[in-house]
Amino acid sequence: MFSLKYKEPIGISSEDPETSISFYRNLFGMKLEEEDPSSVRTLKLDNIHLVISDLKKGEGTVSKHLLDHIAFRVDADSFDRAAKELSRQGAEVSEVVDHGLVRSIYFKDPDGYLVELIC
Template sequence: MSQTETSPIRVEKIAHIVLFVKDPELSAQWYSDILNMKIVARAADGPYKGGVFLSFGVSDHDIALFPAEEGATTGKEFEHVGLMMAGTSMDDLRRNYAFFAERGVKIAEILDHGVSTGIYFYDPDGHMLEVFCQRVPQETGASQAELTRNQGQADPVDPSQL
């Protein structure tokens, strides 16, 4: 199906992400402490036994953490998960960077995408996440136009330049 054809699928947003982790309880505590997530539920039985469901505050769950199979490698199931910050200023991003640094969160890099600037970091199982400050509005189509114009560029940012 080409882009000119109309698909009946209309995804509004990513609703939730499920990650396999070595220790769901330990990881849930990390997500709670570092990303200010609320632990909503723990699966005591059934197919999700041992899973922990977390929310940023509105959804029933935004991230779920399930126990990985014995001996499974974790942290390489995907490239990264982008989390748009509620704040839109670079001051918000600077505060997040300082918060991560204070808590010893392993930072991978900071990138300026033209439309946004993001801090890429790792959870305890090696999954890469990004918190980003959206600088070009998405609602008007301006962010898509800018990303097309700059061909998806991603320039490294020195933390001292935040």
Template sequence: MRKIQSQGVHHITLTGADRQSTIDFWEGVLGMPFIFDQPNLDNPDEGHLYFDPGDGRLITIFTDETRKPVHDRTPTDPGCVHHIAFSVSLASHRQVVTRLDARGIKHSGVKDRGFMDSIYFKDPLGFLIELAAYKFEPPRGSSHAEVMIEAHRIRVAAGDESIGEVHLADAIERIVARSQQSLSTDRSAKDPY
């Protein structure tokens, strides 16, 4: 038996309401360029709108002019999607509360998640959206996931409940020590003062 190895999210497709409210939210609120439009090839009564969430991948929305926005929370039953998190820069993240408030969009405020800060709010159809900003940049040639697994190992070894900034900093130091050479034979911390 052999695995099927994924290499990232290709796209996520959501069921939307009408075309214009879809464009207004995904491009007009979240800034995702509207890049492609065609009928839903499995249901010609629906549109299929494509947006770029910022990394060149795709968020797609099925639209239908007879569907109207419903503001109830979407189901969170087993098998349902709880929420989607989108990455934003720290500079943008610090503006989210003000920009949501200006539109009258209710939100969670900033939530400190240890390794990232998050803000939650619902789209016009009641689907939970998270805007997340990492508190760290991975070392050159590494990914956020590599830092996270190293920070997890450090956290577990320390007996801590969740990943914090100290675990991230130590993880980054370990990754740099493994991936970048030095002429020094002793790379331990020093106090030159």
């Protein structure tokens, strides 16, 4: 068994990084922490780092959509507000899935990555 010290960034690729940045900033309040306009942007919220690589620039070592999904845990109030706001913005949001101890909704970000909100 290996012990984990801290979580490394989540990395995604985007054909339109500016749209992706706006999406995650507006939905979660993430802040743009680092920007290399030629290829990579890093968004941060608390201990979560999201690195967005520009597919048009050919950066990154993995192909698009290699991830199954990205999951974020939120409180109950944020969960309910996010579902309403996403629907208002025209996103296709799943029905609430009750997993017993937690509830989830699923939707896609501007690049087609499946995002799960858990509360």
